[in-house]
């Protein structure tokens with residue numbers, strides 16, 4: 405086994421720690437950014453849904469502002485976003501390099517997309533259910549938690565999966581600020597030295613991580629569908 | 631040939647005491663404004679619905695029935711007008727106070743609107759959760775409600791595993807959970823087959839009688855009105871064009887749309903169609919008339935026919951007859967072809983009218999050119 409690996413991935417096996425470190429960095433970035441993305445995106449997505457015209461907390465100004473801001477952030481390429489947010493990153497995290505330095509741009513880069521996913525997921529919740537709850541005298545907070553989020557769980561799980569996979573894609577660019585990760589590994593040690601086995605190792609590791617995320621997402625979605 | 635207009639005797643309508651009304655709608659107007667052009671869904675409707683009654687609202691699609699009923703619990707806020715439920719003016723309340731009042735007004739829908747991620751049990755428990763009620767108390771309540779709608783064995787099933795009729799039963803149980811005084815039903819049986827419809831109507835009648843719940847039913851099926859309502863309002867283009875006791879509406883529909891609906895509930899409609907057809911006249915003697923008689927609260931039809939026939943020497947052949955029970959009272963209808971001497975026929979009709987039976991001459995062959 406060891407021998408086969410040595411033959412197939414000579415450069416990877418020379419310094420397996422490098423690969424392992426990159427995997428850990430990618431997971432760290434994804435996990436930290438993912439948690440904030442999930443919380444902020446969920447809040448924004450719910451706000452979009454409930455402030456929309458005709459909805460339970462209809463509020464035109466709030467909706468318009470959210471809608472525009474989300475669109476703006478979604479249209480900025482991630483690499484530019486890193487540059488744009490460098491001062492904010494410094495203020496929040498105390499540094500603008502390393503894994504810490506890339507979390508803020510990652511959150512800004514993925515949250516708007518996730519907010520749209522949540523909004524779309526909640527749009528799939530039958531309006532009749534909201535009306536039924538209203539007719540029972542359930543207030544807006546109850547409707548958000550007990551109707552929208554509960555009934556939209558499966559769709560939100562699917563949206564989370566898609567966003568996390570996107571997020572993993574964004575982490576590949578974090579080499580720009582020295583945050584490491586699998587993207588950086590593939591470019592720095594593979595591309596620059598023309599070592600294809602390193603690139604393949606990065607591909608395989610990424611595919612494995614994405615598959616696990618996809619698997620968990622699908623499982624949750626399935627479990628909450630009846 | 632000419633169709634002779636009907637003569638009716640007017641009876642006094644039951645006066646409705648506004649103070650004792652369970653639901654009082656006053657000058658309700660609802661206009662949906664969409665890009666400047668307004669849709670006038672409800673135009674100045676005033677209605678009083680009494681405690682403990684089953685009140686029907688009928689009308690064609692787009693007449694504004696749903697909009698009007700949704701104004702009762704303010705799912706739709708009227709553009710103007712007052713909604714008073716159980717002596718509380720809902721249109722004045724804060725949203726918090728309104729939510730409190732809404733617990734007194736259950737609602738069921740054509741599409742059932744059950745929570746797909748919750749079991750039958752959890753659906754029925756939904757209105758009770760977060761109200762400070764203990765787990766055991768909720769359990770008892772839910773199980774007794776499920777027993778009431780005869781679905782105890784489905785407690786752990788999910789809505790997707792139920793038939794339409796069972797789903798509506800769950801919806802009814804859920805609507806009853808907060809002990810409402812009123813139940814609003816928006817086309818609650820329209821998605822169901824006739825047999826299931828009957829069983830749901832029976833259930834509604836049961837909760838009306840056993841729990842004293844006032845019920846408002848929207849439907850476009852006159853059969854539903856006939857089966858369980860005591861009073862009915864007919865809506866057309868956002869207005870109530872006719873209302874009254876169901877029996878009276880069936881016995882003496884005034885407006886064209888009302889006749890239309892009443893006819894749709896029985897086979898009298900076919901008869902009228904038949905009469906439009908000239909061929910019906912073929913077999914009829916020159917002096918014959920086709921007469922429709924309505925027997926209110928009596929079933930003396932047969933005896934009367936033979937008596938009239940003997941006494942006035944006219945031939946009466948029955949071409950259509952029907953007796954039905956509406957709101958516990960019988961309503962009979964008999965259509966005969968009467969032939970004989972003109973004076974005798976006139977006398978016979980006068981006699982029948984004297985017996986307080988409504989006579990409508992649908993066709994008078996004698997007066998045809």
Ligand SMILES: Nc1ncnc2c1ncn2[C@@H]1O[C@H](COP(=O)(O)OP(=O)(O)OP(=O)(O)O)[C@@H](O)[C@H]1O
Pocket residue numbers: 662664669670671689690691692693694695696697698850
């Ligand atoms: N939210 C809305 N926005 C705009 N127009 C509406 C809205 N709801 C209803 N309408 C319009 O109001 C009118 C009355 O609708 P409503 O649903 O009350 O009719 P209905 O009598 O219940 O009909 P149906 O038997 O088809 O349910 C229709 O012309 C409809 O298009």
Ligand SMILES: [Mg+2]
Pocket residue numbers: 695696697816817
């Ligand atoms: Mg309707």
